[in-house]
């Protein structure tokens with residue numbers, strides 16, 4: 001597995017994403033919800049990988065919930081960057097990264113697929129995330 005690091009602009013919060021997939025094989029999703037569109041966010045995850053979120057400035061970590069309120073969207077309250085999302089489930093924690101927060105920037109990512117998740121209820125949403133998001137090994 002290789003390590004891919006990401007962080008917000010000021011460096012207060014970040015992540016380490018471990019995956020055996022090369023970036024060109026990542027499934028890149030352009031979620032069409034109004035939050036992700038406003039951030040121009042692109043999501044990636046690997047159910048067989050590992051994800052760890054880091055907050056050096058824990059007080060700067062902002063958790064934002066909206067819609068069905070099933071996950072925390074992680075933003076830096078100093079620089080405003082959205083780095084990824086985290087869900088707590090009965091099967092453990094799972095997360096996605098915002099590929100725009102990767103440092104260094106990955107230029108060989110697959111083209112994003114636009115996706116709408118509007119029709120899901122809370123159960124379907126949590127089940128999909130358990131299945132598709134990356135197991136989280138550490139979170140602030």
Ligand SMILES: [Zn+2]
Nearest residue numbers: 008010076079
């Ligand atoms: Zn920041």
